[in-house]
Amino acid sequence: MFSRGAAGSAGPQADEPRQPSEPTGCTPIASCQDRQEVSVIGTLRAVTVRPRAGIPALEAELFDGSDSLDVVWLGRRSITGIEPGRRLVAHGRISHQRGRRVLFNPRYELRPVGSE
Secondary structure (H helix, E strand, C coil): CHHHHHHHCCCHHHHCCCCCCCCCCCCCHHHCCCCCEEEEEEEEEEEEECCECCECEEEEEEECCCCEEEEEEECCCCCCCCCCCCEEEEEEEEEEECCEEEEECCEEEECCCCCC
């Protein structure tokens, strides 16, 4: 009986369902400052391979509704799951290059297709 009373007194937070597809602590891209360590979530708009300093680099444009940034994996020509339309959470340090926000070699999590 005591355990039932304790579980019931947890309040409305215990009854609210959690959305596993929505990570907490993500920063809107428009709010990201230079050299800030961030976690951002968005949809990949375009994915291209562009050499940088003679080495291959996979570049993707990540858009979250507020702004976009370039995500760059140096030394890669492709990464399974990195494709236009895919939702992605990226973690790293923002830099600016050619007037755009860039994340180089970020840690990332692929989200299921269709998750919002």
